[in-house]
Amino acid sequence: MSHETQASPEQDAAPTSGGDPVLNAYRKSIDNIDAAIIHMLAERFRITQAVGEYKAKVTLPPADPAREQRQIERLRKLAQEADLDPEFSEKFLRFIIEEVIRHHEKARAR
Numbered sequence: 001m002s003h004e005t006q007a008s009p010e011q012d013a014a015p016t017s018g019g020d021p022v023l024n025a026y027r028k029s030i031d032n033i034d035a036a037i038i039h040m041l042a043e044r045f046r047i048t049q050a051v052g053e054y055k056a057k058v059t060l061p062p063a064d065p066a067r068e069q070r071q072i073e074r075l076r077k078l079a080q081e082a083d084l085d086p087e088f089s090e091k092f093l094r095f096i097i098e099e100v101i102r103h104h105e106k107a108r109a110r
Contacts, residue, residue, distance in 0.1 A: 044096070045103070052104035062104030068097050 055062060072090055079089035 041096075045100070048100045049103060049107075052100070052107035055104055056107040056110065062108055063101045071097070 052062065054060075072093055075089050075093050076086040079086045
């Protein structure tokens with residue numbers, strides 16, 4: 001595919017709603033936030049990858065249930081303060097933790 005025919009990130013974003021400038025502005029903000037979330041998750045996983053490699057090197061277990069529970073409690077509190085459903089934030093964090101542990105287990109197996 002030539003450079004001229006490749007879609008830009010803006011073109012890959014959610015379609016606009018015709019001529020509704022208010023809705024389009026909301027959607028543009030959502031698209032920007034989504035991009036920031038992806039970049040933040042990528043950075044988080046780069047760091048947790050290093051943690052997994054370190055744990056494997058010094059023979060620490062892949063999971064740390066006490067820390068995980070502290071993190072969940074801390075983020076539930078932050079969610080409440082931010083008017084975000086704490087149940088949602090806990091599900092989201094548990095999903096991330098499970099993926100991190102899976103990466104740590106892979107690092108340990110190498």
